[in-house]
Amino acid sequence: MSEEARTPTPRPGGRSARVRADVVAATLAEVTERAYDGLTVDAIAARSGVHKATLYRRWGGVDGLVADALTASADQPWPLPDTGDLATDLRRITYEVYSVFTDPELGPTPTALIAAAQRSDIGATALRAFFAARHRQAAAVATRAVERGELPPSTDGSEVVRAATAPLYYRLFVSGEPLDTRAAEQAADVAALAARAGLFTTPGAD
């Protein structure tokens, strides 16, 4: 048994963190190539060079591996615009979502990962945390708009970001309607307009 196997608590930057990074990378590659139904712990073990027994012990199996890959993705920093105008910032954010998911190189991995996460309870929990983290992180564009006086003080920034991006994810993962730049801009503009009108203020605040 390896050193890592006797050290269940991940140490950032240490061997455990490196093992996790290798396993996450292998899970992402496998889910992209084979989708959820083709995922096996064996293939992820072979691809990552991490022993199968370690994968089962630390991640429990395929669903735990998918969930952790999503958690690791949520921790990745996203480029956050700061153009001085809320609508423009939101257009940058929705354009980024559009660009990533419709890019033939970049799109298949997050698409497959989100679809795979929907297939288990642990994946669904990670998915919810993933989107909540993204909304919270990008909420800074709304916070800055509040500071500029562009939005009411009690605006919930996560709600603004959710409103701007939800129509894109709806097309990508629910209705299957095509996603184009016009739909991305429209979603940003609708959210910015509603935010300025105070539709995303926290009830009871102010």
Next chain:
Amino acid sequence: MSEEARTPTPRPGGRSARVRADVVAATLAEVTERAYDGLTVDAIAARSGVHKATLYRRWGGVDGLVADALTASADQPWPLPDTGDLATDLRRITYEVYSVFTDPELGPTPTALIAAAQRSDIGATALRAFFAARHRQAAAVATRAVERGELPPSTDGSEVVRAATAPLYYRLFVSGEPLDTRAAEQAADVAALAARAGLFTTPGAD
């Protein structure tokens, strides 16, 4: 072989239509109880009383059965509000979506059906047609708002309805965040505000 088996073209109201109704009902019951992974043509045959060979011939298999159940659901009329005010009409529509999907009796069937349709190409095609049909049908609330002078003449009614309902489906089927009446009302109000501001007009029209 039954009469129906030699009559591949469905005749509305005839034996073929009754067979389809039985098969759709059985598919909906099975997908609700067992979800996509538990669906079998055998069980749908047993439940509907329609011969397995007929199911394979007319529907091709489980994916075709799921797709047709969705197509049949798209043909079901939805109650369409006509309160004389766009925001109120849209609130009624989003409240209806909220009510159906969060109801412990009513919710599981459409939830399971949509999740199952996402699992095959033929299901995804039916899903896209299903949502497009719903948007088109409910677009009447925007058309009436145009007639009342509440919205710009070139408003795309399907876009208004999509904008009002997308945030609900995003919560239900993508982010997994809880759906409550406040979120349903907010989505309707955001769409109504944006529609009045002309954000859903057809480019090049007017």
